[in-house]
Amino acid sequence: MQAEIAKLAERIVEPVAANLAMQELEHVVERIRGAFEQFAKRRTTADTDFENIAINILEPVQPRLSAAEFTRIVDRLRGAMVGFCQSDWGQSPAY
Numbered sequence: 893m894q895a896e897i898a899k900l901a902e903r904i905v906e907p908v909a910a911n912l913a914m915q916e917l918e919h920v921v922e923r924i925r926g927a928f929e930q931f932a933k934r935r936t937t938a939d940t941d942f943e944n945i946a947i948n949i950l951e952p953v954q955p956r957l958s959a960a961e962f963t964r965i966v967d968r969l970r971g972a973m974v975g976f977c978q979s980d981w982g983q984s985p986a987y
Contacts, residue, residue: 946970
C-alpha cells in the first residue's frame with residue numbers, strides 16, 4: 893500500500909511540480925505520504941478538518957505558487973484525503 897500512497901502523493905502535486913525545486917517537491921510529497929499513512933493507521937473523526945491539514949502540509953511551498961495554484965493544490969489534497977478516509981483503503985478487515 894505504501895507504493896500506492898506514494899503514487900497518489902506525486903499525482904496530487906503534479907500540476908504544480910514544475911514550479912518547485914526538486915528538494916521542495918520531495919519534501920511536500922513526503923509530508924503528503926506521511927499524512928496518508930497516518931490516515932491508514934487510524935480512522936478519522938467526523939470533525940477532521942481536512943482543509944486545514946492540507947494547508948499545513950502545503951504551507952512550505954505556498955510562496956512558490958500563485959494564489960490560484962495554491963488553492964487548486966489544497967483542494968486536490970483535501971479531496972484526496974476525504975476520499976481516502978471515506979473508503980476502506982488501508983483499513984484492516986475486521987475478523
